[in-house]
Amino acid sequence: MSQELDALYQEIILDHYKNPHHAGLREPFEAEVHHVNPTCGDEITLRVHVNDGVVDDVSYDALGCSISQASASVMTDLVIGRTVDDALSIHEEFLTLMQGKGSVEPDEDVLEDGIAFAGVAKFPARVKCALLSWMAWKDATARSLEASAR
Amino acid sequence: MSQELDALYQEIILDHYKNPHHAGLREPFEAEVHHVNPTCGDEITLRVHVNDGVVDDVSYDALGCSISQASASVMTDLVIGRTVDDALSIHEEFLTLMQGKGSVEPDEDVLEDGIAFAGVAKFPARVKCALLSWMAWKDATARSLEASAR
Amino acid sequence: MIPGLLPELQVIRKDFPILERTLAGGQPLVYLDSANTSQKPQVVIDAMVDHLERHNANVARAMHQLGAESSEAFEAARDKVAAFLGAPERDEVIFTKNASEALNLVANTLAWAGPRQLREGDEIVITEMEHHSNIVPWQLVAQRSGATLRWFGLTDDGRLDLSRIDELITERTKVVSFTWVSNMLGTVNPVAELTRRAHAVGAIVVVDASQAAPQLPIDLAAMAPEERPDALVFTGHKVVGPTGIGVLWGSRALLEELPPFLGGGDMIETVAMERSTFAAIPHKFEAGTPPIVEAVGLGAAVDYLRSVGLDAVHEHERAITAYALEGLATVPGAKVLGPLDAAERGGAISFELAGVHPHDIAQVLDVRGVAVRAGHHCAKPAHARFGVQSSARMSSYLYTTPEEIDAFIEALHYTRSYFKVA
Amino acid sequence: MIPGLLPELQVIRKDFPILERTLAGGQPLVYLDSANTSQKPQVVIDAMVDHLERHNANVARAMHQLGAESSEAFEAARDKVAAFLGAPERDEVIFTKNASEALNLVANTLAWAGPRQLREGDEIVITEMEHHSNIVPWQLVAQRSGATLRWFGLTDDGRLDLSRIDELITERTKVVSFTWVSNMLGTVNPVAELTRRAHAVGAIVVVDASQAAPQLPIDLAAMAPEERPDALVFTGHKVVGPTGIGVLWGSRALLEELPPFLGGGDMIETVAMERSTFAAIPHKFEAGTPPIVEAVGLGAAVDYLRSVGLDAVHEHERAITAYALEGLATVPGAKVLGPLDAAERGGAISFELAGVHPHDIAQVLDVRGVAVRAGHHCAKPAHARFGVQSSARMSSYLYTTPEEIDAFIEALHYTRSYFKVA
Numbered sequence A, B: 001m002s003q004e005l006d007a008l009y010q011e012i013i014l015d016h017y018k019n020p021h022h023a024g025l026r027e028p029f030e031a032e033v034h035h036v037n038p039t040c041g042d043e044i045t046l047r048v049h050v051n052d053g054v055v056d057d058v059s060y061d062a063l064g065c066s067i068s069q070a071s072a073s074v075m076t077d078l079v080i081g082r083t084v085d086d087a088l089s090i091h092e093e094f095l096t097l098m099q100g101k102g103s104v105e106p107d108e109d110v111l112e113d114g115i116a117f118a119g120v121a122k123f124p125a126r127v128k129c130a131l132l133s134w135m136a137w138k139d140a141t142a143r144s145l146e147a148s149a150r
Numbered sequence C, D: 001m002i003p004g005l006l007p008e009l010q011v012i013r014k015d016f017p018i019l020e021r022t023l024a025g026g027q028p029l030v031y032l033d034s035a036n037t038s039q040k041p042q043v044v045i046d047a048m049v050d051h052l053e054r055h056n057a058n059v060a061r062a063m064h065q066l067g068a069e070s071s072e073a074f075e076a077a078r079d080k081v082a083a084f085l086g087a088p089e090r091d092e093v094i095f096t097k098n099a100s101e102a103l104n105l106v107a108n109t110l111a112w113a114g115p116r117q118l119r120e121g122d123e124i125v126i127t128e129m130e131h132h133s134n135i136v137p138w139q140l141v142a143q144r145s146g147a148t149l150r151w152f153g154l155t156d157d158g159r160l161d162l163s164r165i166d167e168l169i170t171e172r173t174k175v176v177s178f179t180w181v182s183n184m185l186g187t188v189n190p191v192a193e194l195t196r197r198a199h200a201v202g203a204i205v206v207v208d209a210s211q212a213a214p215q216l217p218i219d220l221a222a223m224a225p226e227e228r229p230d231a232l233v234f235t236g237h238k239v240v241g242p243t244g245i246g247v248l249w250g251s252r253a254l255l256e257e258l259p260p261f262l263g264g265g266d267m268i269e270t271v272a273m274e275r276s277t278f279a280a281i282p283h284k285f286e287a288g289t290p291p292i293v294e295a296v297g298l299g300a301a302v303d304y305l306r307s308v309g310l311d312a313v314h315e316h317e318r319a320i321t322a323y324a325l326e327g328l329a330t331v332p333g334a335k336v337l338g339p340l341d342a343a344e345r346g347g348a349i350s351f352e353l354a355g356v357h358p359h360d361i362a363q364v365l366d367v368r369g370v371a372v373r374a375g376h377h378c379a380k381p382a383h384a385r386f387g388v389q390s391s392a393r394m395s396s397y398l399y400t401t402p403e404e405i406d407a408f409i410e411a412l413h414y415t416r417s418y419f420k421v422a
Ligand SMILES: Cc1ncc(COP(=O)(O)O)c(C=O)c1O
Pocket: C264, C265, C287, C288, C289, C290, D035, D036, D098, D099, D100, D101, D131, D133, D134, D179, D181, D182, D183, D208, D210, D211, D235, D236, D237, D246, D378
């Protein structure tokens, strides 16, 4: 029983939950988005600052369960400082992991702490929690790029 | 098989169907109504002329199956020339017969040819056909009385 | 044997428990009212029972194991329906309560504020052969919006009269809504051509596939975009699925432009006292607890039809319909309403029998176990067009046998003799 | 034994096949999510199967033997629901697809032309504890009609704040709509008093009985006319019936004043190209093929509840709720939202657990087989009122045992230890 739970609530996840990285809303930013998980009401407000093709900062204010909060924290670790292209391909990889129903082997070199979410993929109801911040980031990034293109 | 049908399609019914009594729309009248059976689309336009508490005339134009047409014919036979009160109590008796699911014994002294409809009560889908003209008559009579009261 | 019949017809009949029933007087059931509602195969019933006995929970909102199972079954049903229609995207499939609600959804949301809002001067075009469910919503919405309702007329042989198409489909036309297959006349309408014409003037096209989905293969994704309708509806109970569920397929573009229809649980993004925002499709249009066990049943139903093969079902319908039309030609005084060539029509055949009212035909047939429909079949304007107040209708499906058609024709002969029409 | 429990509890449990299920890891199911949807007894499932296997046909329009059987079963279900509600007239019972549609039906038809049409300056009063399904329809209709939406606030202990009733219910008020029992707080609202006040200013009253119908005896005919709501809705799947069906009861006076809602088959009197006229109630509001097999299931469901006895069900709920509230009081950091006295509330208990997010509570419980709901329970404004974004909710029903409550409480203790909140 507790094994099953431990597969979901990896230490890494609980650590990020208790001490989220890059939390809070900061300036500068080109786009701010607000995403909601309509099922349970989890919310995130997220800002992206892209500079010269690089994700310079991602800041956020999130309300939600351990999985959704930890995921936001891990996501910022993974994308801040990367080029948008690299960050998008990490996003893609995380998405694949989450939608794999537990059959996808995560690549630690790419996903780092994100591999702790491999267990979440086996809990269909929690996949949305893990993806909330990632979807918000993707949306905000697209808008940032649009904003700078204008 | 044919016995079952014969219980529904009594000779009397088929006779009235082929040679309906009092058919056609006539003057004078105080009220004209148009009733429809929404299920199958059977229609009747019916006029009532009440004079001094007596049903002087009932005239009608009906489109419908043998049961609904024969019922209109029998109804006019039964109510024309009666006092409104007597006619209403015949209406009541016919309604009771039709809603009895075949368990009500009809009184020939009151219903005359109407007793032929006893078999119809066993065919729930046809009860509405038999009642269409009677309902129209009751409605028109109520309106006639209102019209004369004004 | 008649060519085109389903080779495994007797096996298929075994799938439908009700076909074993006998009626009053020990008469076997000859069910020829499938255009009204179809019978259900065991696998549909079993899927529903299994769901109710083992997996029942609310969807989306419930995150426990039963909730996950139920949500998965419900969303899998959406995938199955999307595959059945060849829908470009599975999220374009909206579950409603029946085809009527689906049509009302489109009509009503077009009348409310939004980029496609109907206004005075706008025109809605329907046809004289529509089912009431594709007439009344447009009448009500025309009344409320000030738009004008216009009608394609019918030719004497029961086809759409396309000779006035240029007058009917104009720059003022905002919506063209029509049935793919008529439930009264059996006519199969030219979806591609009408859609192309409507799209050319910027109108959206709504197709009522309530009678088409049961018997024609549909592949939306394979249609040329200019010939693909913007919305298409059908109803669960006519495709061997349960009542209580219908389907609206709409293109993402259209569904995103339309405002929400019913408000409530599950169709929201967030609700606050000041205002609410709405979920993305499909949930935007699914307010409240959806028809969960019905979706499970419908999913099993469309999978069943696909396993038989819609081409094969279509062939079978055509063969049975041709056989029935031949049979009707032997009955003196029988007159078929609608096209007489089975190759160009669906499986519902409405007819008159001189000297006997349709109700009385249906009654005599019923005593012999033959179930047909009598009345206006929810198509009063089409009846009025042909100057008849009502008609009788026989309609077959994938379980119908030639022997059942024989019983039907024989019963018509008997009806004539019973009512002494000579 | 706890007083008030159903004496035949073990027998009742046997009626519900799903309660025998085990979940992942062989855990027995402890289903505490009945306010979300209830489980179904065998008699409901069997009634549906029997209908599908032996009596399936369309209703009203089909006049053959199967059609007569199906129509009779469908209309008998209306009689059963009428008896369940103590409805003054059986024709006042309208079948919808769920409670949400029923609420939307009333809201929308009030916004359309008719003697009660909502206009600018008119006010609609709801409450802060409503389910989204009794909020969003009024928001949308207020927007479209220009009417103003006003709200009863809540007291800190989760009751309606009636101190402002004179400001809220005024001559401008046209509709007062509120839930009888809150699905989040469990609060039971004073229907009679609110209705009397609303009627005194000429407003109509709509009661959302989605949570009341499963657990309180309802007898509309026995209510004093001035205290009897004008409309009341509930949903099939919460009263041990199937999904895909809901009920709107409305007084004949109100239903006759409202214009039709959806247009289509079966709700018409006659349809012509120029205009259509509409059937009498209940059919006026039932467009298209109704939820037939669902009505059959719902009829069996309300008969089942009546055979157990709604008073006994209510007693049982109260006993279990009291026991659960006691148990929760032993869990450090557990905080119940809503009234703490079981005698004054329904069977849904929303709570927080300090240091653990509701989602995570539900997850840990689920691994132990205990199914509860986490989130906003479609009541975001009520959550906002109490400054919480979400909560966990356990909800019992007539099949819930004290042992299940023990398992739930134990699982909460385990949750605290698992997340190391000390
Ligand atoms: C109080 C209340 N009102 C309305 C509803 C909506 O019911 P449904 O989702 O069946 O339409 C629910 C349940 O979800 C409820 O608890």
